[in-house]
Amino acid sequence: MKINRINKYFYQIVLAGSLLLIYSCNNILDLSPQQSVSNDAAVVDLKSANAALAGAYDKLQSDNYYGREFVAAIYLAGNDVTWSGSLNYYRAFNDHSYQSDNTTINTIWYAIYSTLNEANLVIDKTSALSSQVISDSEKNRIIGEAYFIRALSLFDLGRTFGNVPIITKGTITAHDFDGVKQSTQADVYAQVIKDLQTALPLLPETVNRNKVTKNTVRALLARVYLYTENWTKAEEYASLIIADTGNYQLVDYSSFFKNKATKESIFELLYTTSDKNTHATYWLASANGGRHEWAPSENIFNQLNDAAVGGTRKALVSDLSTATNPKFYVGNLYWRTTGDDPAYILRIAEQYLIRAEARAKKATPDLSGAIADLNAIRQRAQIAVLPLTGLSQSDVILAIENENRIEFPFEAHRWFDLTRTKRAGTVLGVTNSQKWIFPIPYNDIQADKDLVQNPSY
Amino acid sequence: MRNILHILVVVISLLGVMNAQGQTPPDKNIGVLNGTVRDQKTGEPLIGATIKAEGSSLGSISDDKGNFILRLVSGRKTRLAVNYVGYKTLTKEIIVNGSGSTDFILEEDALGLNEVVVTGYIQTKKNAKTSAISEIKSDQIKNIAGAGFNEQIQGQAPGLLVSTTSGTPGSSVFVRLRGTTSINAGNDPLYVIDGVPISSKTLQTISIGGQTTNPLSDINPADIENVEILKDANATAVYGARGANGVILITTKRGKNNAKTRINLDAEYGFAKAAKLWDLASGPDQAEIINEAWVNDGKPYATRPYRPKTEGGLGTPDEQSTYDRQSLAFRAAAVQTYNLSVNGGDAKTTFFIGGGYTSQEAIVKIQDYSRYNFRVNLDHKINNQLTIGTSNSVDYSIRSLSRTANSPKGILQASVHTATLLPIYNTDGSYAKYGIFDNIIALINNNNHHSYGLRSINNVYAKWNILNNLSFKSSVSTDLNNYHEKRYFNTQLSDGQPSGTATDATSIEQTWVAEQLVNYFTTIHDSHFVSLFLGNTVQKRNYQNETINASGFPSDQFQTISSAAITSGTTSASASGLVSYFGGANYSFDNKYSVDANLRADASSRFGKSNRWGYFPSLGAAWRIGQESWIKDNFRFVDELKAKASIGWTGNQDIDDFASLGLWGGGANYGDAAGIASSQLSNPDLKWETTRQWNLGLESSLLSNRLSFEVNYYNKYTYDLLLNVPVPGKTGYSSTIQNIGAMSNKGFEIQINSTNIKAKNFEWASSFQISHNKNLVEKLPISFSQYSRDWVRLQQGYPMYSFWLYKQLYVDPQTGNAVYQDVNKDGKITTADRQIVGNAWPTFTGGLRNTLRYKDFDLSAFVYFSVGNDVFNMNRFFQEHGGVRGTNWGLLKSQMRRWQKPGDITDIPRASTVQNADGSYNNDFQSSRFLEDGSFLRLRNLTVGYTLPQNLAAKVGLTKLRFYVSGTNIFTITKYSGADPEGNTAADQTNGTVQGLDFAIPPQPRQILFGANITL
16 A cells, blocks of 8 residues: 555544544533432422332431431430440440530431431422322322421431421522521420321321321321320320221230231331341341340340240340350340341330320329220230229339330330430439430531530530 | 654654665775674664764664674774664764774663653653653562552652552552642542553442452553653643642553564562561450459449359459460462563564463452453554554453451451450350451351452554654543452351342443644754644543342352342443643753643533533743853763743542532332432532642752752642532531632652762662652631541641541549540530541651662662651550450450559550540540551562573573562561551542551561563
8 A cells, every 4th residue: 555545544534533523522521410310300290209209218217317326326325225346436325425426426417307308308399290290199198208207307306406407498509598597396396296287187098007197197296295295185196096906906025026017016117138227237146147236235134034024025135145255135126137127116005105104194194094005015015914093193104114114125215205204314314404415416516507506515 | 652752763763864875876985894783781782773974874774683784985084973762872983994893882871861752742852841750660669569550659759659558469559649639539640551541440349348459450560661750730731630639651561663572571479478467465364454444433343254253253364265366367478470571573563462460369368369461562653654553451350358447247357356365166166256246267268259350451543743743643542441249148157147148249430532642843943942732632431330239048059149039239320521622832942941831621521511611721941050051161060950840730520420410319219119319419510629739840960960869849739629518417418519628738859869889790879769748728618527436537727637536645643544635624525625636647758779789689679668647546446445345355465554553654544434524435535545656667678689691591592581589568667556557447438538547457568579580
């Protein structure tokens, strides 16, 4: 081939190639994400609204919320679970020495607000859908479920941190809520009740233990009214669930956690082997794939194994001690190595104890009614029932407090019960009542100029 | 690139000479001169050297044996000039009467100051460079053990900070050039190999406890000819959006025109062993501390855990056994490397073909690394004007991995952190497992985690020399990287419960780059040199990952995912594009003054349309003071003295793809319902992070170039930081990426090279370099922390990698309690009392190399040092727990120095687990007690070699034969109490925002290698 011919060809090829590249420049710069969609295009019809709602449930079940961290902080603070592992920031809950830089307090805070935001976005975006793309009943159901998730998030924020900002709109930009200051715990609870009452008429009457229906809302209302000491309402809503014996029953104690979605359960979050709950990993012994980050305290272990106190509830604990590894206790509530343990949020047993407490504390106490509810729980645990008469009001209230302890040692209950009844000083020795609410995370105090740290931190 | 130019120059000069020969009219008085042109040092013949008679058109070229025949005018004194690229021109006067014979011995021109050289895109005269550029020759690093060249360049160039954060071959290496310019955007320099910008991001997706792979270990260090390090803005601005962190140019070996075909074989075999491990407390020690904490916590002595068995206890401390797990986990590791290459070339074509294999066991059992490399570099001249060429490498790496560092189920914590008083086996012979740890023997016998990396880096170019000094080059490059990870845990392992778990992940990253470049240079009236260039690149990167998780295997024999009962999969994908135009001009006058200017414009797909384009200019000037007559005349010993200055702006766009968009992502499933959730707040204003840098430098060579030095001072200021800024938590987000904040890096660099002795039989040369960098976060509206327990904090007025701790003042000799500084003086120790105590930055780093040759023996010694860097010894944080972590978690021997009785003076408080009155804790607190000075000095390498004399080598048919023994990391002098002051457990933190956290990291081993270099 002649030299200048090669040069000519080369020149032509390069020219053609360059033109092609310039043409393709826009293709190179205008890329769109393959696994995400833009904010505006996210919720456009029934299907995508349902998907967004599933996203809100997903936040509720995240590791840092009901998946583990939130629940763990509360039962560790309740002192019946003892830190025994590697992550020392859990110990702060045992001895109530938490400070604002505590890793768990930080992660809980953000996880709950993230859930709250997701619920708000579902409400905002689903409300904006036209009737051509979604029926009214589906729209109401989705919005109702989202209102419940928002209410639960706000309630958990309020009872954990006390004074928190109330947010009722989905976030679009980082500075949407500049200027929104903290509300008092009472205002937060008022908003929770308002949201739950909004949700109630929007939801169907069906029973679904993994999703929010009317009964789920009623059960949470009973609890919130108990926290706000509205005894009549608490009794009223608890009674609605207890009366529905076809759907809700006190099952054999260990069967509610050995199986899934039993009649015990009013609301439990669903996990699968591919969408895992990591909670068990923190309980199990190393030999079973866990990290044994915490364990039942010696005290609760003995209580549960006391036939007069724990009864069948001793199934919650095991003793794996060896000669060199004494007092090696393991909890059994979260046990599936396959990662599909549910997260228990509302159980029928709680409704009995709510009603018992409401009956015992209301203006004209109904002590025998309270004891009857308490005995339902004791009978189920196969321990001796209490006499319906002869006990003083304070005896009954104490008996309910103790029953709550034995019934829910590994769920997020005792700490909240003792702080709302102002008994945490007496029972747990946390005499500084300002420590009954956790500090606002140091990181957010830095990032949010509207926040004021809780006293004592 | 430089080689290509060499080839061109040779070829052009050849053609000129040939033409000249053709035109010479026959002369009646012809004299003939013959002889050989040889290299002064090796004595090897030089092929293609030109021999030219001055003032005439007579000339000749040496043939493939170095021989030449030159026709001259007989009997007339003729001045001959002998030229060969890369060698000093030799001139000699000669008279030939009829016929004669003479040999020309050429001396290599190491400096080559008048050469026109190419650095990246820019052509300049070597002596006119205005930039701060360091060069590392392969000779300097070839004997330093290490899987990746980026480990080997530690201490070889000033301004370059390299830290090998783990002793596992092929794992993460920390590299920073002139400090850290960014917080959340990338901080790695840009690596360009033979003109291909390559990815330096790991594709590892399965966590192994904080350690990652070193993607640059895919490149065979033996293929590397030299490494150039572009540091100042004038050198890097032409890389625009990717230049802010400096640029490292790697040139691989190529053949030479008209060179004899050479076959090189290098073989190396040796061993590696930990120089230092951890000094652990014994079983009795641990029992004693547990008992002591029991009593100190106010519990009754009578019920202390380790009391006589007769009293219902576990036996007294003295009765406890000690089980050594460390020696079970570590070993003497075998290391071997073989490289075979062939190179050569004729007048038109040059080639380099190489293959290599390395196999490196880690000192930690189970881990190892092996790699197969293949390379073909080829250049061919089609005709006078057209050259084509290609550089290709294919590398296949195999890793056996196990978890170390921050992984409680990993082998390091199983061996070092499990308490020594606990038996390894249960009484029934099964593996005993305690606390969060797995069993060391179970891990060694059953761990099954491998990865397979296949990487191919390819470049094809065509260069058209339109005129002698005007060229157009077009190239297409690809970097294809495929990383396949397979992990299986059987039921013997804690993570394999209840019936085996497995993960199989494949990641693919593909980058292609097309580049067009026009280069022109000319010399006007001998004294004005002008070069210009103009170019364009288009780049696209695609990434995808597929991961399958499986559990529920029928038995331990079945390990493939197809046999699992439960499988689930996920995929991810992303893409980015970059379009760039760049150009520059360089002018030098009279070989004394030079100025240059460059500009690059980049558009990135990562930013919103309105902020897509970034413009990055630079300016440089140099003055060769040494060429001025007042220096030349008065200071004869000065060969070169040059002052230079530059300023420029470079960018950073190394953030997540699509970071500016408000997004919802999938995968937020609940039960069987597919879910979506908001994942990112929109920020349409997101734009480039920009670094402004100026540089002042002085370089000189003295005493016939025997002593040379270079000093640079630089000042970098980075603004519009691409930062994950904390946002109010009430938004549902903890942070979003925004352009906020500023950071500075200021420092100086000194490099000194000296030829101390140069005699026939003895040569001694030294080079020393030292650098200092001061990093400072200049502007940051909100302080925030990194890593769990908030160890590291970013705060305005402090450098990055600052440790945020409670400052322990002393241990009260009366009570034995630690006393911490009460910063806000409220009588309590709270979060408000945490403060920045130190940082991981060294004040100085540097290296000293000495090379000696005595007759046929050679010796080189290289010392590296780092001064002033703090290390947070997390092993001590966990293992001086004073009883807090109970029996399962072992103790370091240093725990035994704790306070025991009033009057004891020590920095380790009494064993206790309860809170002190002021709210602090004695043990297990984010205390400055664990922060140590990590300064060290290390004999990185000592090599002794012997080269067989040439005549002996020739007798056995070899051109060259050299044997050597090489030791790496021979000793380390440091006050640091851990195993390795360079260890960092947080190598997997995105963009390396956490440094100096040493936690269960295998130390860099001491290695001894025996090797041979054979050239046929």
